[in-house]
Amino acid sequence: MTWLVALRAIVQREALRFLHQRERFLAALVRPLVWLLVFAAGFRAALGLSIIPPYQTYITYETYIVPGLCGMILLFNGMQSSLSLVYDREMGSMRLLLTAPLPRWWLLFSKLLAATAISILQVYTFLLISGLYGIDHPPWGYVLVLPALLVAGLMLGSLGLALSSFVQQLENFAGVMNFVIFPMFFLSSALYPLWKMAESSPLLRDICAVNPFTHAVELIRFALHGQLNLPALGWTLLATAAFTALALWGYDPARGMSRPKG
């Protein structure tokens, strides 16, 4: 009971903070929309897509990148919420959270879940706008994508959490953003299908194939079409477990999560 009270409070706090930062919401939406409306429109002509699962007909490039852009929202938010963890930790409110009389893993998990819930809200807004633009999915897809977004969001959030426990300063974090977000996004199936990648470089294809973000995107892509991609789910869950373990280790009191100055 106490655990749930704390979980609810952590989610509520995240939601309240989010409501106060409308520009963050807009920024999170503008980014994928620019990709969809500008980048994809230009690429549409340059890139021919064949019929690959889960699609049963020819699709436009815009349709292809929608799941990748959903993943992009989760990726950016996962990293941004861990940025807020680094910031929080410096501000001290992470210390407040960690001194609550609850198991540390539960507190961190609550924080993760809260951030993921906010991300999912943004993804649905993005799907709504892209739907109005003319890119729609089977009605069931909108329901089935929810658990896929949850798993993908938790995976990326736990990666951010793990990074935040090892990164001491905000400046270092900017570096992590460049070295984590961009490679993760570009070396995945978000923008091009893997077979297309293989045409230019088999090595690149192999790198993309082991990138957990690829599997998160494929999980979302199949779910949006009402299908379950079991291998993608498996890989995403495995990565979530690995990142979570790393984060818990990073936040273990015996290891020491920060060095005070005094």
Place this chain on the structure above:
Amino acid sequence: MRGLSHAYGAKQALDDVSFDAEPGRFTALLGPNGAGKSTLFALLTRLFSAGTGSISVGGHDLNRAPRQALACMGIVFQQPTLDLDLTVRQNLAYFAALHGLSGRAARLRIDESLERLAMGERASEKVRALNGGHRRRTELARALVHSPRVLLCDEPTVGLDAASRAAIVSHVHALAAEGLTVLWATHLTDEVGPDDHLIILHRGRILRDGAARDITEDGDLSGTFLRLTDSGETSGIAGISREGHA
């Protein structure tokens, strides 16, 4: 706490520190910057665990029963920990929930705690609109919401003007008089009263441990403190003190 030591790599931050803080008494932990106060507080709040030694809070060992120990602590951190965009009440409600309090019970405790620090009428103001003194008072009120037995304050008056500082210091002395165990870290001697329990920490070691009036020489605590922590003679003093008070 008993035999507490902690090192960051080669730097020894705390060296065999032992002391007790009694209920109903204001225990001041006085030390210059870098004395190890922040490390001590990080260990006390289990931000990380100590190399050696043990800490017991309210009868609970911090390593063996961390949740019970944390549950009886109220903490005012050195860094501000309030959400500026949330109201005073929302900040306290968040904290109350982290300690398992919700609904009516939480509301009552929050009101009571705010009234106690004369912050009741500011409950629905955003923290951003408050001045430094009121923010600190809010944090103090928050630390009391779950009726802790022990109150830890890590240099809570940093950055406050003289009046706000005096107000907070006297509030916390009053809380101690009501029966709370208070551990108050500071580097300012004027925050320590003659009846307070005083511990002087320097370079990770305890130089003095006793009633402030007994430690004070010639009625001048500030002078005593400066003499004790003056780098030239610390090693000798530490040796004498450890025999006398260990």
